Amino acid sequence: MVEVMIEIEVVYAAVDRQVLRTVAVSMGTTVRDALLKSGLNAEFPELDLASCPAGIFGKVIAEPAIRPVQAGDRIEIYRPLLADPKEVRRLRAAKAAEAKARNQ
Structure with missing residues (x-):
């Protein structure tokens, strides 16, 4: 029997560069196996x-070892955030309030 191959993309953004790789996998390959391949x-x-952690088109996959990929999927590899976005916004707001108080 002929094995049906599909193409997917795997992307990863490191701090200094990004990589997008097209990978041919067999039908039924899981997200985790596609990442390893x-x-x-x-x-x-x-x-x-x-x-x-990984996702497909911006949606986190809860169980990548079980979820099969489909032709054309873009698997994204997520890395930890360098800073908490809520904390960054809080600090920016505090700085803006302080600057506003000095200018009055």
Whole structure:
């Protein structure tokens, strides 16, 4: 029987560069297996593809070891945020309030 192959994309954005790789996988391949097949861990040794959070087109996949990929999917590998967005906004608002108080 002929194995049906589909193409997907795997993307990762490190702090200093981004990589988008097209990968051919067999039908029924899981998100986790597609990540491992991408080989991005060779370019980014700090990346643990066996356990990193991932999503498809911006939606987090709860169980990447179970979810099969579909032709044309773009799998995104997520990394931890460098700063908490809420904390950054709070600090910016406090700084703006302080500047406003000085100018009055």
